[in-house]
Every structure is written in structure tokens, then in C-alpha cells.
Amino acid sequence: MASVFSDDISIDLGTANTLVHVAGRGIVIDEPSVVAVRNFRGGREIMAVGRKAKSLVGRAPESMEILRPLRDGVIADFIATEEMLRQFIKRTKSMLGFRRPRILICVPAGATPVERRAVYDTAVQLNACKVYLIAEPVAASLGAGLPIDEPGGAMVLDIGGGTADIAVLASGVIVEARTLRCAGNAMDEAIIRYVRRKHQLLIGEANAERIKIEAGTALASGNGRAAEVHIRGRDLRTGWAKSAVLTPKDIAEALSEPVDDIADFTQRALEELPPDTLSDIMRRGIHLTGGGALLDKLDVALTRRVGVKFHVQRNPMHCVVKGSAAVLEGLSEHSHLLMRP
Template sequence: MKKRGVSVARIIGVDLGTSNTYIYRKGRGIIVREPSVIAIDEEKSKVTALGQAAYSMLGKEPAGIKATRPIRDGVIAEFDVTVAMLHGFFVKAAGKGSLNRPNVILAVSNSITEVEKRALEEAANEAGARSVAIIPSPFAAALGAGLPIEEPRGSMIVNIGGGTTDVAVMSLGGIIQCNSVRVGGDEIDEAIASYLKRKYNLIISLTDAEELKRRMGTISPTAEEITEEVYGRDAVSGLPAAVKIKNTELKEPITEQLAKITECIRNTLEKLHPELSADIHDYGMTLSGGGALLDGISEYYSKKFGFEVKTAQNPLDCCVEGIKKVIELFPEAVSFNSK
């Protein structure tokens, strides 16, 4: 059943990402900003840690405890675990105030199927939502980045998340062209880990690969060369090992994954009408999401496509900031599905 006109005070905005979850509540701002990770005691079926606390346990869990990311490639991989994680985040969002069974606006990737979308709605309902509304992540990200999407000109956003990248061109308040690829920060982490194993016989966890990417990842041609010792396990002997690597080495595995995003951007541009193509050439495109924090990425894509590419001011918050604008400015435009 679809309904409109729900109380704004009871609406929360949720950016449920593969890597991180953000929740906005009117009057209190962004009140949840946590990794999308949960730890569960498998014998007791009890949540032992959530968010950052669970993230710090990845790969280090004691016997009987499982720390996991239940969202993969922007969709639910473990339904019951996702419900438990969302419920925990909803409880945190409620705080000491009364927010029993909130109405939830959920931003999701354009790449997901109707079946995957319904699974997300059902998970939110079972986690405690009274009703759920779905909006496209690139639309929310563009709003949050401050792009003038309501104007009669093309605005382009590339939202690089943990598991998916959404590329969209908008005009007059709607999405004109959109493409998605299930490549994001997680695939870059996997590529870095694979590179170290292939070149140095060093096995590191994906969590360590992610931290390495944050500290040393760059595709800037002018980046100062730095060297760091990386610790892991020798693939041959099985013993603890360490190797020294340069940040410039990481360009190879990173650009392998960025090539897939490049193709997605190119496919989107090739489908535009000439008028919109001219707008994008004049006004450029904006990068959002965690992937936009990669050193040198805006210059990389500007060189690839020959027009200005800029990174949003707070790329991690763009999507949830966009949901915030929907809640505050035009909540009546959102259609909620009740359980």
C-alpha cells in the first residue's frame, strides 16, 4: 500500500551502503555514521557489536563470533543479518527520544533489480520501519552535492560507493540518463590485495587493503613517492611477513578497476542528446561517495574526458545530505510503501 503525507518528524533518511551506513533525523542531523558491519554470536544468535566496533573485529573474531558485511554490491547478501544491523542502527537513531517505528526514506543504487529493491524494503520493515520510500542514490547524491538539478541544463554526478558506482545526468528535477556498474571501493581493495599476493607472495586482509588504500592510494601523476612497510602472511611459508612498497605501485591495481567506471561514464555520455552533452562539457561532472576521496581521481577523469571534473565538498555525506533535503524541502513528493 502506498501512502503520502506522513509526519516529517517521524521520517529518517538512510543511506545504506556496502561500506557505510548514514542516518539523518530532522532536528538532530546525521546521527548514525557507521561502517555497515555487524558481529553476531552464532550460538546465541545475539548481536555483540555494531558499526565501528564490529568493523574493528573483522578477521580477528574469537570462536563463535562472526563479523560480517551483510550488504554487498549495494544489495542484501544476508537478509536476517541485514535486518539485525538495521534494527541496531534504528535504535541508535531513536536515541532517548521517542521514535517508535519511523518512516524511512532509503537511497539505493540504480543498478538494483525490483526483487533486490523489495528485499531492502522488507528488511527495513522487519527492522522496525513503519513504512519505506525508495529514492535513487545518484539523485540524492546530486542534491547533497549541491548540483542545480532542477534547472533546464544537464548536471552530472558519479557516485562511487563501496560496492557500486552510479553515473547519472539530471535536468529539470529528473534523471535523464543513468548507468551503474558493480564496481567501487571494495573491488579496489580486492585488486590491491591480489596485486600484493601476485607480486610479493604477501597475503593481507581486505580490511588491511582498505586501510592501505586510504593511506597510500593515489593515481596522481604528481604525487610524492612514499614507501611503507606492509605486514601480512607469506603465501608460500605461511609465516608472518613484511614487504616495502611504494605508493606509486598501487596505481596499477587501482586503475584496473577505475577503467570499468570509465567505461560506465563513457556509455552514459554517448547516450546523451547533443544539448546535454554541451552542458556537461561546459559545466563538468561531480564525484561523490567514498571513491571520490582517492588522491588524484578528479584530475584522472578530467584528463580522460577533456572537461572539468570536481570532487564534492563532503563526498561521503552527499547521499544522506540529499535525503535530508528531500525530508526538509519536499517530503510530500515521496511515496511510502507500508508493510
């Protein structure tokens, strides 16, 4: 029984979603990184977290605030983040309970020492016996099953909600790791700006995210999505409700700026690699992970812009948390991949 209720917890603490993996049980939490807070007598009371809190977006009373406690992959609201994680971890516990767990949390590759320390201190408050940190794209490389211990280089581009992260590993060593604070949320914002500019229509973040998920595409040509999407919002000129229709061409045009930014970011990383490693990457391609990898034809668009083949991994949203779980399982052989808090 003790082996079933292990003490190892891996957390992919993302701007958009948080995933929790428990050793022996797999991924047990996969919910939005959202917290509903009620302002009460000069203080704040946590009312809901995760999926339940997100369902209140646009429906919450004036006394309640819907927060995203993480911004660009790092903690923006310490109290809300701690309570969100506390409730998520509480749900993972069996009726027998855990001993004090070992916790590994994924952070952006470019997180500053102050940002890493904030995540570390928050995890310590969760009554962990040990806390470890790892860069998201490094964990994604392991979770995608890439041959990181071979001499030839393996490159991952992990696109989450707040950040796009790159890692290059060769012979089990991190050759390059960097972060761009432009990812899924930037795509939502690009759609909002486009609809405002072209249709003089104001839509919210939830509506923009729906458009991205249901009809988003990085390229409008070829055999991609052909469906139009109907949107409703507020007419900026009259203030009344108004409808509009977006075609795949519209959405591809709206998303061109963040896709270009991610392509330029990848190109700069390639330019700074050692010649032999670059040759390996050119031959093997770049592996896409994270929720952003699910954007229709993103791999094709990036391949055209960068000139290197991109491959979307299977279950790209789970690569980071599965990789972090593999690190905890073999901590002695993977300890050199960890980040300092």
C-alpha cells in the same frame, strides 16, 4: 519539542558504511556496515554491529563470524541487515521516543525490482509508518547542491564501497541513472591481487583498505602522495610472516584496473546522452561524490581518461544522506524522484 524530535529518518545503506540522518538533528550514525554473529546451538546471535563489530575483524573467536550483510550495494543477509538497522535507529531515539517514523533509504540506481523490494521490506520491519526509496546518485545530486531544476544537465558519479552510480538530471527530471558494481571494495581487491602477484605476499581486506586510505592514489606522477607504505603479510612460498614496501607508483598501478573500469562506465553513459545534455555536461563537468571520491588524484585520472572535467564535492561521503534528507523534507516537490519498491 515535537518539532525537535521529528519522525523523518534518512538512511544511506552502503556496502562499506551506513549513515543515518534524523530531521532536525543531522547525521547521527556514520558506522561500518558490519555485523558480528555468534553461532550458538544451531542458530545465530547478533553480538555487535557497526564500529564495534569491525574492531573484531581478525580478532574474533572461531565461534564468531564477522559479516558484511550488504554486497554490491544491496542486501545479501536480510536478518543481519535488519538487526543492524534496528540497532542504529534505536540509538537515534531520544528518551521521549519517536512516533512511527517515515524512512527513506538510498539504493543503487541499477538495483533490480527484487533488490529494491528486499530493502523496502526490511525497512517496513523497523516499524516505519512510510518507507520510500531513492537512487543513490539522485540523492547525491541534491546533497551536493547541484542545479538539477535548471534546463542544463547536471551529472554525478557516486563511488561507494560496492557500486559506482551515475545520475544525470535536467529540469528536475532524471535523464539517465545506471550502476556499475565496481567501486571501493574492488579497489581493495585490486591491491590484494597486486601484492600477491608482485611480492608473493598474502594480505587481508582490512590491510588493503588501510593501504588505500593512507597511501592510495590514482596517479603516481606530479605533486601527489610521495610516501611509501610498509605492509606485512604471509609469504605464499614459505608461509612465514614477511614485510614489503609499496610506492605510490605501485599503488597507482594496482588501482589502474578499477579506475579504468569506472572511466569506461562513465564514457558509455556520456555516449548515450542527448546531444544538448551532453554539451551541458562537457561544459559543467562531472561531480564526484561518495567515499571513493576521496582517493587521491582520482578526479585528475578520470578527467584524463574521459576527457571531461571531474569535480570532487565537499564532504563527498555525506552527499547521499543529506540529499535523501532534503527529499523527505520537501517530499511533495521531490516525490517524482523516488523509486518504486
